[in-house]
Structures are given as C-alpha cells and as structure tokens.
Amino acid sequence: MVLDRKDSAKPRFGFIVSTKVDKMSIHRNRVKRALSEGVRFSLGLVPPGLDMIFLAKKSIVNKTTEEIMKEVETFLRQIPEK
Secondary structure, eight states: OEEEOSSOSOOEEEEEOOTTTOSOHHHHHHHHHHHHHHHHHTGGGSOTTEEEEEEOOGGGGGSOHHHHHHHHHHHHHTSOOO
16 A cells, blocks of 8 residues: 655555464564565665555465565556656
C-alpha cells in the first residue's frame, strides 16, 4: 500500500509479516530484514513524502534474500515521480 502525504518529508516504510506467513519468528524476521535491505538499497528510487507498507505473502518465505531485494527494487521502480 502506498500513501502520499503531500509533503516533502523522507519516505517512510513499514513491513508486515504475520504468523500466517510462517509460524516461526526466525523466518518472519529474515523476511523483514530482506525487505528492509531491499528498500535501503533502492531508496533513491522513492520520491519524498510517501508512506509505504509491504504486506508479505506466504510464498515469500521460500525466496532468497537476493530475490526479495530484487522484487522490492522492481516494485519501487514502478512508483511514478511526483
């Protein structure tokens, strides 16, 4: 989900990985770390003033960190500039 705050503040990000994705917290935390790293590496692609929430699905647990980071980058490239 992407929300435009109509200001020029730094973009903010949230990551939701529920127990429905995986019961083990170690797997959920790995996914959150991978999502966070993907955002960190692609931060220059994001226009200021946006709030974003990444909601993980079950299939993400089977992906490597590199695959998750690549998907985050692909998503962030699709966001239009203000």
